[in-house]
Amino acid sequence: MIKYWKYILIAIILLLGVLFPFYAGAYQQSIARTVLIYLVLAISWDMLLRSGQLSFGMAGLFGIGSYASVLLLLRLGASPMLSILGAGLVAFVVAALLGILVLRLRAMYFAITTLAIGEIFRIIIRNWSSFTGGPEGAILPNIIFDGDPVLSYWLVLGLALLAIVLSVIFQKTRIYFALTAIRNNEVVAKSSGINIFKYLVIVFAITSALQGMAGGVFAQTYGFVTPESSFSADYILLPIAMALLGGIYGTLGPIIGTVLLGVLAEYLKLYIPYGHLIVYGIIIICIIMFMPQGIVGVVRSKIIRREVG
């Protein structure tokens, strides 16, 4: 019976999400697009975190994806849709190669290396002006769907749904067992027959592909890339703050956190245009200190306490 209601609720939310452009204004739609992009980053970050691997690579992979899609279109004449898939593929390959090199190290080394990906690609892009447009960035002649807001929104929503579906698959299949075991104890995981390295490389590559596609979608809907905006630290701090706020290690937490903080972020940007990153930093610290399980965790433990008590 509870299951039944759950599916009805999901169907209603899905319908409201799909029909959003028909009852919301242009400003709300642009906020929704941004929130959905962050949703992809927050969920994909969490999907890798479920294996115990902390990544700071979201900005790097987002930037790589942004540039890959713009350059595929400008230099190779790919269609916008194809260039977004290409962005995912480029991010997948970059992450797989990097993963093969550094995922044996894990922990701190992995986290720091992921932070470096963005910096390395940003420096290359800034300096290789003839191909990338250099510090000024590059502009697309046309934005995707000729700027049709409804189609653009659906494109972003489609990517967010892909991330959600993948995240649910990660939770419902053997991947869940593998990632949780690796996070809890690698020695026990190995002794259970789990090929830790294989799982980590594949999950890092898949989540990076999502982040690359998010960059591609963003670049195609806004029509430009620059080294500073495409690799912005916003894409690291915000998704982490969102996932932590909602609750990590699951699909629902990052969704709730992204919607709450994503809407809040828009106001923060309006009122404190230069200091908003500090606010996310403070939010991250506060959640880690006072509410490490996030909103979903707090609600869940309240329910369990009621059932027991």
Place this chain on the structure above:
Amino acid sequence: MSKLVVKSLTRRFGGLVAVDNLDFELGNGEIVGIIGPNGAGKTTLINLISGICMPTSGSILFDDKDITLTPAHIRSRMGIGRTFQLIHPLENLSLIENIMTGFLFSQGENKKKARLRAEDLCALMNLTDTGREISQLNILEMKKMEIAHALATGPSILFLDEVMAGLNSDETKEIIKIAKKIASSHNMAIGVVEHVMGVIKELTERVIVLDSGKLIAKGVYEEVSKDPKVITAYLGGAA
């Protein structure tokens, strides 16, 4: 033919030689006790055989194949199972899910089949209410889960590293009964590390004695326990 052959196996940790030029064999379906004072190298030997730790020199053959450099997860799939002296349950998985991991990854079962087989194993071990969180288990249940987790990987040789430690005598008897049941029904070779000599006498056909990483005696327990070298090793360990 021996199931497992360990040849001149050595493992150093810096200046310390934890396992020192050790030769050891385990036959099909036989139960062997591995004893020795604290720090003798028993756990390290199990770590080397299961691939958790790599030897400094020497080799390990399993079913006549050289597995000295084989990664741990492959050894688990090949049929080398083990429990851990310090139990580290996967705390974010439930009791049944902990056991399922072995079926899923070592034996390549699908989720449904893994759950069914894990439930069967729990029934065999007398583990009830299998959906429980790990934090709700008592020590006996933890030890049973540890054994079930190792069995779920489908081992043809199994190492039990002090599974009786911390249990009272009734609980110990229950685990011994389970171990005997497993050994006879699966024709599994078992290596038992235990400090309680009653358990070793009851369960094993022969023993090997380690001291400072070296094999100092082997044979049936009654004879080995009278060996002066063994007596000194234990007294030395206690002093």
